[in-house]
Amino acid sequence: MHPPxxxxxxxxxxxxxxxxxxxxxxxxxxxxxxxEKEIKELVNAIxxxxxKVRLCDxxxxxxxxxxxxxxxxxxxxxxxxxxxxxxxxxxETDLISIEKTKKYQGLYFILGGNVSALRKADFKKLRTExxxxxxxxxxxxxxIIIALNPTIDGEATILYLERKLKPFNLKITRLGRGxxxxxxxxxxxxxxxxxxLENRR
Amino acid sequence: MHPPxxxxxxxxxxxxxxxxxxxxxxxxxxxxxxxEKEIKELVNAIxxxxxKVRLCDxxxxxxxxxxxxxxxxxxxxxxxxxxxxxxxxxxETDLISIEKTKKYQGLYFILGGNVSALRKADFKKLRTExxxxxxxxxxxxxxIIIALNPTIDGEATILYLERKLKPFNLKITRLGRGxxxxxxxxxxxxxxxxxxLENRR
Amino acid sequence: MHPPxxxxxxxxxxxxxxxxxxxxxxxxxxxxxxxEKEIKELVNAIxxxxxKVRLCDxxxxxxxxxxxxxxxxxxxxxxxxxxxxxxxxxxETDLISIEKTKKYQGLYFILGGNVSALRKADFKKLRTExxxxxxxxxxxxxxIIIALNPTIDGEATILYLERKLKPFNLKITRLGRGxxxxxxxxxxxxxxxxxxLENRR
Amino acid sequence: MHPPxxxxxxxxxxxxxxxxxxxxxxxxxxxxxxxEKEIKELVNAIxxxxxKVRLCDxxxxxxxxxxxxxxxxxxxxxxxxxxxxxxxxxxETDLISIEKTKKYQGLYFILGGNVSALRKADFKKLRTExxxxxxxxxxxxxxIIIALNPTIDGEATILYLERKLKPFNLKITRLGRGxxxxxxxxxxxxxxxxxxLENRR
Numbered sequence: 183m184h185p186p187x188x189x190x191x192x193x194x195x196x197x198x199x200x201x202x203x204x205x206x207x208x209x210x211x212x213x214x215x216x217x218e219k220e221i222k223e224l225v226n227a228i229x230x231x232x233x234k235v236r237l238c239d240x241x242x243x244x245x246x247x248x249x250x251x252x253x254x255x256x257x258x259x260x261x262x263x264x265x266x267x268x269x270x271x272x273x274e275t276d277l278i279s280i281e282k283t284k285k286y287q288g289l290y291f292i293l294g295g296n297v298s299a300l301r302k303a304d305f306k307k308l309r310t311e312x313x314x315x316x317x318x319x320x321x322x323x324x325x326i327i328i329a330l331n332p333t334i335d336g337e338a339t340i341l342y343l344e345r346k347l348k349p350f351n352l353k354i355t356r357l358g359r360g361x362x363x364x365x366x367x368x369x370x371x372x373x374x375x376x377x378x379l380e381n382r383r
Numbered sequence: 384m385h386p387p388x389x390x391x392x393x394x395x396x397x398x399x400x401x402x403x404x405x406x407x408x409x410x411x412x413x414x415x416x417x418x419e420k421e422i423k424e425l426v427n428a429i430x431x432x433x434x435k436v437r438l439c440d441x442x443x444x445x446x447x448x449x450x451x452x453x454x455x456x457x458x459x460x461x462x463x464x465x466x467x468x469x470x471x472x473x474x475e476t477d478l479i480s481i482e483k484t485k486k487y488q489g490l491y492f493i494l495g496g497n498v499s500a501l502r503k504a505d506f507k508k509l510r511t512e513x514x515x516x517x518x519x520x521x522x523x524x525x526x527i528i529i530a531l532n533p534t535i536d537g538e539a540t541i542l543y544l545e546r547k548l549k550p551f552n553l554k555i556t557r558l559g560r561g562x563x564x565x566x567x568x569x570x571x572x573x574x575x576x577x578x579x580l581e582n583r584r
Numbered sequence: 585m586h587p588p589x590x591x592x593x594x595x596x597x598x599x600x601x602x603x604x605x606x607x608x609x610x611x612x613x614x615x616x617x618x619x620e621k622e623i624k625e626l627v628n629a630i631x632x633x634x635x636k637v638r639l640c641d642x643x644x645x646x647x648x649x650x651x652x653x654x655x656x657x658x659x660x661x662x663x664x665x666x667x668x669x670x671x672x673x674x675x676e677t678d679l680i681s682i683e684k685t686k687k688y689q690g691l692y693f694i695l696g697g698n699v700s701a702l703r704k705a706d707f708k709k710l711r712t713e714x715x716x717x718x719x720x721x722x723x724x725x726x727x728i729i730i731a732l733n734p735t736i737d738g739e740a741t742i743l744y745l746e747r748k749l750k751p752f753n754l755k756i757t758r759l760g761r762g763x764x765x766x767x768x769x770x771x772x773x774x775x776x777x778x779x780x781l782e783n784r785r
Numbered sequence: 786m787h788p789p790x791x792x793x794x795x796x797x798x799x800x801x802x803x804x805x806x807x808x809x810x811x812x813x814x815x816x817x818x819x820x821e822k823e824i825k826e827l828v829n830a831i832x833x834x835x836x837k838v839r840l841c842d843x844x845x846x847x848x849x850x851x852x853x854x855x856x857x858x859x860x861x862x863x864x865x866x867x868x869x870x871x872x873x874x875x876x877e878t879d880l881i882s883i884e885k886t887k888k889y890q891g892l893y894f895i896l897g898g899n900v901s902a903l904r905k906a907d908f909k910k911l912r913t914e915x916x917x918x919x920x921x922x923x924x925x926x927x928x929i930i931i932a933l934n935p936t937i938d939g940e941a942t943i944l945y946l947e948r949k950l951k952p953f954n955l956k957i958t959r960l961g962r963g964x965x966x967x968x969x970x971x972x973x974x975x976x977x978x979x980x981x982l983e984n985r986r
Contacts, residue, residue, distance in 0.1 A: 183881055183884060183885070184881070185837070185838060185847065185848055185849035186849065187830070187833050187834040187837045187838060187849055188834055188838060188847065188849075190830050190833075190834075191830045191831065191834050194826070194827050194830055198811075198812055198815055199808075199811045199812070199815050200808060200811065204770070204878070205802075205803060207877075207878060207881075208802045208803065208878065209801055209802070210834065211847075211876065211877050211878070212801055212802050213831060213834065213835070214834070214835075214838060214847055218835070221831065221832075221835055223797070224797050224831075225828050225831060225832065227790070227793050227794045227797055228794065228816060228824065228827075228828060229824075229828065230790050230793075231790040231791055231793075231794050231813065231816065231817070232816070232817075232821070232824055234788070234790045235788060235790060235791060235817060244788065244791065244814075244817055245788055246788035246789065246790055246791075271568075272568075273814065274810075274814050275569055275807070275810060275811065275814070276568045276569065278786055278787070278810075279568055279569065279571070279573075279576055280568075280576060280580065281786060282573055282786070283573045283576050283577040283580065285577040285580055285581065286580055327580070327583055329568065329580075331562070331566065331567045331568055332562050332563070332564050332565065332566055333565055333566075333567065334565075355583040355584055356583060356584065357561065357562055357568075357579040357580065357582075357583055358559060358561040358562075358578065358579045358580075358581065358582025358583050358584060359561045359562060359563065359564065359579070359582075360558065360559040360560045360561030360562075360563070360578065360579070360582065361532070361533050361558055361559075361560060361561075361563065362533070362560065362561070362562065362563055362566060362571060362572070362575040363533050363560065363572050363574050363575050364533065364534055364535075364572075365532065365533055365534075365563060366532045366534065367472075367473075367477045367480055367481075367530065367532055367558075368476055368477065368480065368606070370480070370563060371563070371564050371565075372480075372483055372484045373484075373564050374563040374564050375480055375481060375484050376484040376486040377559065377561065378558040378559045378560070378561070379481065379484065379486055379487055379528070379530070379558065379559075380486065380559065381558075381559025381560075381561065381582045382528055382556040382557060382558055382559050383556055383557065383559060384680050384683060384684070385680070386636070386637060386646065386647055386648035387648065388629070388632050388633040388636045388637060388648055389633055389637060389646065389648075391629050391632075391633075392629045392630065392633050395625065395626050395629055399611055399614055400607075400610045400611070400614050401607060401610065405677070405971070406601075406602060408676075408677060408680075409600075409601045409602065409677065410600055410601070411633065412646075412675065412676050412677070413600055413601050414630060414633070414634070415633070415634075415637060415646055419634070422630065422631075422634055424596070425596050425630075426627050426630060426631070428589070428592050428593045428596055429593065429615060429623065429626075429627060430623075430627070431589050431592075432589040432590055432592075432593050432612065432615065432616070433615070433616075433620070433623055435587070435589045436587060436589060436590060436616060445587065445590065445613075445616055446587055447587035447588065447589055447590075474613065475609075475613050476606070476609060476610065476613070479585050479586070479609075482585060483585070569807070673970075674970075677971055678970045678971065681970055681971065681973070681975075681978055682970075682978060682982065684975055685975045685976075685978050685979040685982065687979040687982055687983065688982055729982070729985055731970065731982070733964070733968065733969045733970055734964050734965070734966050734967065734968055735967055735968075735969065736967075757985040757986055758985060758986065759963065759964055759970075759981040759982065759984075759985055760961060760963040760964075760980065760981045760982075760983065760984025760985050760986060761963045761964060761965065761966065761981075761984075762960065762961040762962045762963030762964075762965070762980065762981070762984065763934070763935050763960055763961075763962060763963070763965065764935070764962065764963070764964065764965055764968060764973060764974070764977040765935050765962065765974050765976050765977050766935065766936055766937075766974075767934065767935055767936075767965060768934045768936065769874075769875075769879045769882055769883075769932065769934055769960075770878055770879065770882065772882070772965060773965070773966050773967075774882075774885055774886045775966050776965040776966050777882055777883060777886050778886040778888040779961065779963065780960040780961045780962070780963070781883065781886065781888055781889055781930070781932070781960065781961075782888065782961065783960075783961025783962075783963065783984045784930055784958040784959060784960055784961050785958055785959065785961060
C-alpha cells in the first residue's frame with residue numbers, strides 16, 4: 183500500500199524497541215514533513231554518536247571518547263568511587279536510574295543481552311565471561327549487588343549469576359523487596375508484603 | 384426512568400464501596416432475577432452477620448461471638464502471639480493480607496476510618512484515642528509497626544500517628560520500601576530504588 | 585481466615601455481577617460499619633422491590649404494580665408509542681440506554697439471558713418462544729430492530745434470532761455501525777470504517 | 786547524565802510522534818548495539834525516502850517519483866477512480882485505513898496539520914486554500930466527505946471546513962456514527978446510540 187521506499191523505512195523502524203508498524207509509519211510521515219536541514223541534523227547525530235561513543239572496557243557503560251584515548255568511563259575512572267562494590271545491571275537505563283538516586287557510590291557492570299524473554303540461548307548474550315574475568319584479574323570486590331528486576335526472567339538470571347559467582351566466595355546481594363512508593367497493601371502479593379514487614383525500619 | 388422501588392435500591396447500592404450507579408443497577412436486576420429463596424438467604428445472611436459478629440475490644444478486628452461471651456478475637460486471645468509488637472493497619476482487609484503471609488506473629492490494631500481521602504476531619508475517624516489508651520493501660524508494647532500504604536494519604540497518616548506515639552518512647556517502624564515482585568527498575572521512582580538498594584540482602 | 589458468617593456473605597456477594605471476592609469482602613466490612621437502622625433500610629428496600637416490581641407481560645420490562653392490577657408496563661400501555669416497531673434488547677439496562685436517547689418511539693422486548701458467554705445452552709435462556717408468540721398473536725409488527733451488541737456473542741445471537749424470525753416475513757434490522765463519538769479512524773477496524781463511509785450523511 | 790552525543794540524539798528522537806525521553810533513550814542504546822552496516826542501511830533508507838518521495842500535486846498523498854516526472858499519485862492518476870467524490874482526511878494513515886476497506890472508489894485530499902490539539906493557529910496548518918483552489922479550478926466534485934475523527938478537535942475542524950465549503954453548493958457529508966465492531970451499548974453515549982438506531986439496516 184505504501185511506496186517501497188516508505189515501506190522499507192517502516193520496516194526498519196518497526197525493529198526499534200517497543201515500536202509496531204503503526205508507530206513506525208507515523209515516524210516516516212514525521213520525517214517526510216521534516217525539512218532537509220533537520221533530516222541532516224538527525225542523520226549526522228546518529229553518525230556522530232556512533233563515532234564518538236565507545237563502551238567502557240571495565241563496566242561496558244557507553245561513554246564519549248573522541249580521541250580514542252580512554253579505556254574507562256567516567257565512573258570507573260572516578261577515584262571517589264568505592265571499587266569494593268560492583269552493581270550488576272541489565273542495561274544502561276538501569277545504571278542511570280540507580281545513579282539518579284545519588285545513593286550508590288560503587289562501580290557497575292552492564293550485563294547486556296535482553297533478559298526480558300529469557301531462553302537458554304539468552305544466557306550467552308550476557309557478559310558473564312567478561313564479568314568472571316574482571317573478578318579474577320582485579321582486586322576482588324567485596325560485594326556484588328545483582329540489581330535485576332524481580333520478575334520471572336530477572337529471577338532466572340539472578341539464579342544463573344549466583345551459581346556462576348559462587349566459587350569466588352564474595353558477598354552477593356539482591357535488591358530489597360517491599361512496597362514501592364504509591365503502592366497499596368491490598369494489591370501486594372504475599373512475598374512483597376512479607377519482605378516489607380521484614381525490612382521495616 | 385426506573386420505577387421508584389428499583390431506583391431506591393440503586394441509590395443504596397451506589398453507596399457501597401467502589402460501586403457506581405451502573406453497577407448498582409446491574410445488582411438490582413440481578414436481585415430481580417433471583418428466586419424468593421435466594422433473596423431470603425441473602426437477607427438472612429446479612430442479619431446473621433450483623434448479629435453474630437462483634438469487634439474485638441482490643442484490636443477491633445471483627446470476630447464471631449454468638450453467645451456474646453468473648454471480648455477478644457481469636458488473634459488477641461492466642462497465647463502464642465507476641466504481645467510485644469502491635470501492627471497498625473487501616474482495615475480488616477490489610478490485616479488479612481498480612482496474616483496470609485504467615486510471617487507475622489504479633490498483634491494488630493485496626494485504625495478504621497478511610498485513610499484514602501484524607502482531610503483533617505478524617506483523622507477523627509481513626510481510632511487514635513483507643514490506640515493511646517491501649518498503650519497506656521496494658522504492658523506497653525516494645526514495637527509499633529505502622530503498616531499503612533506508602534501513598535500520599537498513607538504517609539500523612541503515618542506522620543500524624545508518629546507524632547501521637549512519640550511521647551511513649553516506643554520503637555516505631557514502617558513497612559520497608561523496595562521493588563515489588565514483578566516490578567521493573569525502569570519504572571521505579573528514585574525513592575523506591577534507593578530503598579531497594581539500601582535493603583539489599 | 586474470615587469468621588464463617590462473614591465468609592458466607594462474601595460468597596453471596598461474589599456472585600453479584602462483576603464482583604470478585606475482594607470487593608465482596610469490602611461490601612461486608614461496609615455493612616459491618618453500617619448502623620442497625622441503615623441495614624434495615626437496605627433489607628427492606630430489597631424486600632419491597634421484590635414485592636412491588638413485576639415484569640411486563642408483553643415486553644418483560646420490570647415495572648411497579650403494587651396492587652397487582654396491571655399486566656403491562658408504562659411503555660407498553662402508552663398510546664403514543666408506535667406499536668409497529670419492536671426493539672429487541674438484551675436487558676433492562678440497554679432498554680434504558682435507548683430510552684435516554686429520546687429518539688425511539690416504538691416498543692421493546694427484553695430477551696433476557698446472558699448473551700455475554702454464549703454457548704448453545706444459553707440460547708434457551710433467551711425469551712425466544714415468548715417473542716414468537718407475541719408476534720403470532722398480536723397485530724404483527726412491521727419492523728423488528730435487533731439491538732444487540734456488535735460483539736462476537738451479540739452477532740451469534742443476532743444470526744440465531746434472524747433465523748427464528750425469518751418465517752414471519754417482517755422487516756428485520758440491526759443497529760448501524762460506525763465510529764462512536766470520540767472514536768478515532770486510526771484505531772477503527774475495516775468493517776467499522778466501511779460502515780461509517782457507507783452511512784455517511 | 787548521558788554523554789552529550791547520546792543526549793543530543795535522545796533529544797531528537799523525543800520529538801518523534803508519541804515518543805518520550807525514556808523510549809528515545811532506548812532507541813539510542815538500540816542504535817549503539819547496531820553494527821555499522823545496519824546503521825548505514827537506516828541512514829540510507831532515510832535519505833533515499835526523502836529523495837524519491839514527493840507529495841501529489843492534487844491530493845498531497847506521498848508517492849514515489851524518482852525521475853521527478855509525475856505530478857499526480859497513483860490514486861489521482863487511476864482512471865477507474867470516481868473523480869466526483871473527494872474524501873478529506875487528516876493524514877496519510879487515515880487515507881490508508883480507508884483504502885484498506887476496499888469500499889471507497891473516489892479521490893482523497895490530505896488536509897495535513899495536526900488536528901489533535903486544535904487552536905486557532907492550527908487551522909492555518911490545514912491545506913484549506915489548496916482545497917478551495919482545487920474545487921474552483923477543476924470540474925467541481927459532486928460530494929465532499931469530511932472523514933475526520935468524531936472527537937472534539939475533529940468536530941471543530943469539520944465545522945470550520947463546512948463553513949469554508951458552503952459557498953460552493955456541494956453535497957457535504959460526514960462519516961456515519963454508530964457502534965463500532967466489538968462495542969457495547971451499555972458504554973455507548975446517547976449520540977452514538979441515537980445514530981446507531983437511525984442508521985439501522
